[in-house]
Amino acid sequence: MTSLAADVVTSRAGSRTLRGFAELATAVADAAGDPAWLADLRRAAVARFADVGLPGSKDEEWRFTPLQGLAALQFNAPGPAMPVAIVDLAPFLLGMPGWPLLVVVDGYVDRRLSRIGTLPPGATFGSLADAIAIGHPLVERHLGHHAPVDASAFTAVNAALVRDGAFVHVGAGVALQEPLHVLYVATDGAAGSIVAPRMLTVLDRGAQATVIETFVHLGHARGTPRPQLTDICAEIVLGESARLEHTRLQRESLATYHVGFTAVDQARASHYRSFALALGGRLSRHNLHARLGGANIETLLYGLYVARGEQLVDSHTAIFHDHPDCRSWEVYKGVLAERARGVFNGKVIVRPEAQRTDAKQTNRNLLLGDEARIDTKPQLEIFADDVKCTHGATVGKLDDQQRYYMRSRGIAGRAVEVLLITAFVAEVVAEITQPQVREALEALVYAEMNALIA
Amino acid sequence: MMALLEIVDLHANAGDAEILRGVSLTVDAGEVHAIMGPNGSGKSTLAQVLAGHPAYRVTRGTVTFAGHDLLDMEPEERAHAGLFLAFQYPVEIPGVTNAYFLRTAYNAIRKARGLDELDPMDFLDLLEDRLRVVEWGPEIMERAVNAGFSGGEKKRNEILQMAVLEPTLAVLDETDSGLDIDALRIVAKGVNALRRPDRATVLVTHYQRLLNYIVPDRVHVLSGGRIVKSGGKELAHELEERGYEWLTGTGDAESVTAPAASYAATASPVPAAP
Numbered sequence: 001m002t003s004l005a006a007d008v009v010t011s012r013a014g015s016r017t018l019r020g021f022a023e024l025a026t027a028v029a030d031a032a033g034d035p036a037w038l039a040d041l042r043r044a045a046v047a048r049f050a051d052v053g054l055p056g057s058k059d060e061e062w063r064f065t066p067l068q069g070l071a072a073l074q075f076n077a078p079g080p081a082m083p084v085a086i087v088d089l090a091p092f093l094l095g096m097p098g099w100p101l102l103v104v105v106d107g108y109v110d111r112r113l114s115r116i117g118t119l120p121p122g123a124t125f126g127s128l129a130d131a132i133a134i135g136h137p138l139v140e141r142h143l144g145h146h147a148p149v150d151a152s153a154f155t156a157v158n159a160a161l162v163r164d165g166a167f168v169h170v171g172a173g174v175a176l177q178e179p180l181h182v183l184y185v186a187t188d189g190a191a192g193s194i195v196a197p198r199m200l201t202v203l204d205r206g207a208q209a210t211v212i213e214t215f216v217h218l219g220h221a222r223g224t225p226r227p228q229l230t231d232i233c234a235e236i237v238l239g240e241s242a243r244l245e246h247t248r249l250q251r252e253s254l255a256t257y258h259v260g261f262t263a264v265d266q267a268r269a270s271h272y273r274s275f276a277l278a279l280g281g282r283l284s285r286h287n288l289h290a291r292l293g294g295a296n297i298e299t300l301l302y303g304l305y306v307a308r309g310e311q312l313v314d315s316h317t318a319i320f321h322d323h324p325d326c327r328s329w330e331v332y333k334g335v336l337a338e339r340a341r342g343v344f345n346g347k348v349i350v351r352p353e354a355q356r357t358d359a360k361q362t363n364r365n366l367l368l369g370d371e372a373r374i375d376t377k378p379q380l381e382i383f384a385d386d387v388k389c390t391h392g393a394t395v396g397k398l399d400d401q402q403r404y405y406m407r408s409r410g411i412a413g414r415a416v417e418v419l420l421i422t423a424f425v426a427e428v429v430a431e432i433t434q435p436q437v438r439e440a441l442e443a444l445v446y447a448e449m450n451a452l453i454a
Numbered sequence: 455m456m457a458l459l460e461i462v463d464l465h466a467n468a469g470d471a472e473i474l475r476g477v478s479l480t481v482d483a484g485e486v487h488a489i490m491g492p493n494g495s496g497k498s499t500l501a502q503v504l505a506g507h508p509a510y511r512v513t514r515g516t517v518t519f520a521g522h523d524l525l526d527m528e529p530e531e532r533a534h535a536g537l538f539l540a541f542q543y544p545v546e547i548p549g550v551t552n553a554y555f556l557r558t559a560y561n562a563i564r565k566a567r568g569l570d571e572l573d574p575m576d577f578l579d580l581l582e583d584r585l586r587v588v589e590w591g592p593e594i595m596e597r598a599v600n601a602g603f604s605g606g607e608k609k610r611n612e613i614l615q616m617a618v619l620e621p622t623l624a625v626l627d628e629t630d631s632g633l634d635i636d637a638l639r640i641v642a643k644g645v646n647a648l649r650r651p652d653r654a655t656v657l658v659t660h661y662q663r664l665l666n667y668i669v670p671d672r673v674h675v676l677s678g679g680r681i682v683k684s685g686g687k688e689l690a691h692e693l694e695e696r697g698y699e700w701l702t703g704t705g706d707a708e709s710v711t712a713p714a715a716s717y718a719a720t721a722s723p724v725p726a727a728p
Contacts, residue, residue, distance in 0.1 A: 400508075405545035408505050409559035409615065410533035410566065419558065423549025423598075 016054040016067075018157065018229075020075035022046075024194060025160040027077060037140050038132065045149040045159035052153050061152075064343045064375040065285055065314045070257050073227055075194050081106040082187035082220050086113060092183055092216050092251075094440035099212075100125055103183045106190040107197045108164045122171030123209075125180050128198055129164040138169055138202050146235040147263035152287065154259040158196045158233040165197035165232075170207035172239070179210035179247075179434060184232065186217045186256060192226040199234040203242035203270075210245040210434050215260075217253040217281075225255045227282060234262040238270040240294070247437055248276040248286070249444075254311070256281035261289075268294025268323075275432050276303040277441065279448060280311040280340070289318040292354075295325045302431045303332035306448055307340035314343035321354040321384075328358075333428050334365040335421055336372035337452050344376040346391070352383045361391040366398070366424050368417075368452070414453050421449045456521060458483045458654050459623055464515035465679075466503045473499040475679035476515070481623070481672075484651040488665055488690060489658045491676035492698045497658045498542055500676065501627040504656075505539035506532050520622060533559075534566035538621030540612035542628040546600040552611070553595035556581065556618050563619060584617040587644050606637040613644035624648065625656045630664035642667030662694040677702040 025046050034042065054071050055062035084105055090097070102125060103113035109127040116125055124131075131139045149156040166182040186195055201211055213234065219225055230252065238244055252258055258281045264272055278284050290299045299319060307313040313336075319328045334342045344363045365374040378391040398420050406416045422445070429445055432438040459481040466474040473496045481487050491497050503510050504517065506529035517524040522535055547555065560580075561571040572580070585592065588610050600608050609629050616624050629641055645655055645668050657664060665673075665687065673689040674681045675698070683689065683701050693701075 401545050402547050404507060404529060405541070405547070406555075406559075407529040408533060408539055408541075409555075409619070410530050410563040411559050412528070412530035412562060412566075415558065415562065419550055419555075420547075423547055426549040 016056060016071050017049075018054060018070070018075060018194070019073065021049065021157065021160075021194070024075060024077060028161055028163065033133070035132065035135065035140070038143070041144045041149070042160050045156040048149045049153060049156040049160065052156070055153055061316070061345075064341070065283070065312060069283065070229065073229075074192070075229065076192050078106055078190045078193035078195070081108075081189040082218070084110065084113060084185055084187060084218060088218055089113065089183060089185070092214055093181070094212070094437060096179075096436055096440070099178050099181050101181045101183060102126065102166050103185060104165060104197050105185045106187055107162075107195040109166075120174055120176065122174040123176055124167065124169040126167055127164055128167045128200060131167040131200075136167070139167065139200060142200055142202060142235055142237055143198070146237060146265045147233050147261050151263070151289075152261055154231050155233055155261050157194070158198060158231045158261070161194055161196035161231070162198045162233070163196075166199040166201075168199070168201040168209070168211060170203045170209045172204040173206045175208035176210065179212050179437060181212045181214065184213065184215045184230070186215070186228060186230055186252060188220050188225045190228045191255070192228065194229045194231055196231045196233075198232065201234070201244070202237045203239055203244055205239040206241045207239065208243040210247075210437070212247045212249070212437065214249045215252050215258065217256050219253055219255060227255055227257060229257045229259070230281075232258075232260045234260070236262065236264040236272070238264065238266045238272060240267045241269045242267070243271040244273070245432075245434060246272065246274045247432060247434075247441075248274065250277065250281070250284055250286065251279045252281040252284070254282050254309075256284075258284040260286045262287065264288070264290040264299075266290060266292050266294070266297045266299065269296040270294075271298045273300040273431075273433065274302065275428070275441075276301075276315070277445075278303070278305040278313050278315065280305065280307040280313040282310075283312045283314075285314040285316070287316045287318070289320070290328070291320045292322055292326045292328070295323045297323070297326040299326070299328040300431070301328070301330040301332070302428045304425055304428050304445070305332070305334045305342055306452065307342060308337040308452055310339055312341045312343070316345045318347040318349070319359065321348065321350040321357045321359065324353065324355045324357070326354065326357055328360075330361040331428055331431070332363045333425055334363075334374060335368065335425060335449070335452065336365065336374055337368040339369065339371040341372070342374040344374065344393070345379065346377070347379045347381070348389060348391070350380075350382040350384050350387055350389065354384050355386045357384060357387040357389065359387070359389040363393040364424075365393075365395045366421065367395060368398070368421075417453045418449050421452070422446055425449070457481060457518075458520060459656075460516075460518045462516045464500075464503070464517060465513045466499060467511045467513055468499065468509060472513070473510070473679055474503065477676070477679070477681055479674065479681060481654045481656060483622075483654055485671040486645075486649070486655045486657065486668060488670040488673045489656060489676055490660065490662070490673060490690065490693060492702060493660065495676045495702075496679040497660075497676050498627055501539055501542075501625050501658050504532075504537065504625055505529060530562070531566075533619075534563055536622035538616050538619055538624045540609075540616060540624065540626040540629045542631070544600045544608040544612055546598075546603075548598045548601040550599050551596055552599055553581065555599045556595075556615060559615070560618055581618065584614060587617045587647050588614045588640055590614065605632045606634060609633060610637060610640055613641050616648065617644055620648070622653050623656070624653075625658065627658045628660065629657075630659055630661065638664065639667065662690045665690045675701050
């Protein structure tokens with residue numbers, strides 16, 4: 001069993017580092033313009049990473065996600081971003097090109113490609129670098145406080161290297177109708193380098209919003225480009241009674257290592273609903289941590305990970321029930337084909353004062369190949385006595401009875417598998433409440449399932 | 455004229471156990487046959503062997519369906535050729551709506567026959583029409599296939615599928631068991647609505663009561679993996695009076711009437727379509 005502080009305990013594996021990280025961090029620190037608090041944060045981040053290095057196989061948090069491949073790479077300063085045209089982005093706009101769109105290319109907001117439109121008074125959606133530059137008080141107050149540099153080796157890397165990203169602020173009582181879409185585009189310009197954007201989302205008391213984060217790789221190079229690392233950190237702060245629906249779509253390429261850390265801090269009676277889709281890069285890891293910092297909070301985490309070939313896709317969630325009368329509900333599903341590997345770890349930590357907690361966690365996996373593998377670990381640590389907490393994990397293959405039933409109705413070959421796999425994943429996709437996002441995701445997932453069987 | 459279904463000396467195993475031990479049966483187009491028999495006689499095995507269940511192995515005999523060697527066909531090819539099995543235990547498929555499932559099956563069969571697929575709107579019209587056969591509203595179509603359905607709803611859903619797919623040969627495996635009187639009437643209505651001179655139905659049943667609603671042309675008694683007696687519709691009544699033991703010789707006093715005997719007494723027969 002891992003202790004309460006497991007997520008902040010990393011093994012001392014200082015001998016393993018990200019080759020080239022120190023030079024990149026120095027270059028970022030030397031570029032003038034950081035306010036003092038950010039310069040301090042960067043220094044702490046560099047020191048922290050120098051101390052812990054890359055997690056090794058003895059680190060419980062990384063036991064099933066080996067980083068030798070990443071450790072073997074040499075990272076250099078990024079080249080200029082490859083040209084990206086609006087038409088290149090069309091396939092990733094979920095069929096809704098009119099939604100407020102912030103495009104972050106190789107870690108920097110691209111003003112030419114972004115279209116924010118007009119937001120209601122009290123709402124801000126734009127470049128994180130701009131918010132830092134104008135000294136927006138929310139940035140100094142929150143950046144690095146919810147996903148601190150000691151949360152993981154990769155939050156330190158991000159804090160050391162971040163230059164830009166997304167800043168969302170929705171003022172008290174403001175309800176945004178249209179989803180805000182942050183589209184992170186990695187180009188071949190960042191091949192052999194590290195892209196480290198960041199998102200800070202703050203919803204004040206009673207505010208409501210929908211935020212979509214999409215990660216894509218637009219490869220122009222012929223053949224397989226040099227691998228790159230996306231190290232993204234998102235901090236989400238929900239005020240009292242605020243409501244956020246957050247959709248995260250990780251659909252980069254086999255050239256990408258993706259490590260993401262999303263920290264959600266919730267105040268009393270707030271509501272957070274997440275849908276995280278991971279289609280896997282070469283290796284992808286997402287930590288989603290929610291801290292329930294008041295009573296009557298609702299936290300709903302839905303996830304779907306799909307991988308094939310040699311991909312590894314890792315989802316780590318942690319829900320911290322610190323106060324009474326909160327509800328958390330989590331369903332993550334995985335489909336692993338060929339030799340793909342999946343990792344799921346779901347922590348639910350209920351402190352003694354968090355009485356009447358209602359927490360349910362489910363992880364279900366479908367293995368499509370004899371060599372596919374999932375390591376799943378539900379981890380409930382309950383220190384309160386009046387709670388309702390359940391968890392369950394299943395690993396299975398396609399059901400022969402269902403298969404035969406369909407065939408007896410004339411449905412044959414691939415169609416049977418596609419239908420059964422789509423049925424398996426439909427349950428989580430159906431949990432997206434924003435109808436256009438849900439429909440777009442249904443189509444995307446159906447296409448992915450088709451490709452998986454091809 | 456060639457028979458629609460011709461089974462000759464069919465032997466089949468489940469694992470090492472021989473369940474069917476030489477079944478021979480001929481069904482002509484336009485006919486309804488009832489296959490009755492006590493539990494364990496091989497009725498359901500016969501139905502599943504016809505549909506191509508992979509758990510059964512045919513060791514001897516032939517089955518010819520509409521001129522095809524049925525035993526040489528995959529389950530989906532049998533469906534494409536016009537065979538339909540209403541399952542005794544319909545399978546639940548959470549996550550797939552009834553509407554989507556039915557349209558996929560319908561179009562898969564059309565495609566296999568070289569026909570154009572029906573677009574969703576035209577299919578809805580067809581569906582609306584067939585829903586009337588089973589006396590269901592459209593809301594059932596948005597529910598996942600059989601998921602959370604009651605036993606009666608599952609059987610009714612099999613009849614709906616049959617009404618949509620319009621098989622040339624429908625095999626109903628104990629579709630009547632566990633049904634209340636209303637559900638039984640609806641099942642019978644579905645079967646009777648499908649009766650045509652070029653189609654046939656095989657009813658596999660333990661009890662006689664379904665035959666009050668669907669009048670069979672022939673009745674067969676299966677026992678020990680063989681057909682031990684065949685006759686006209688009057689054979690079912692004889693079984694009702696005398697039980698199975700006079701044919702099976704097992705001393706098994708299983709009743710042929712349903713546990714609630716009042717069903718047969720209160721139900722008025724639904725005449726078969728001409």
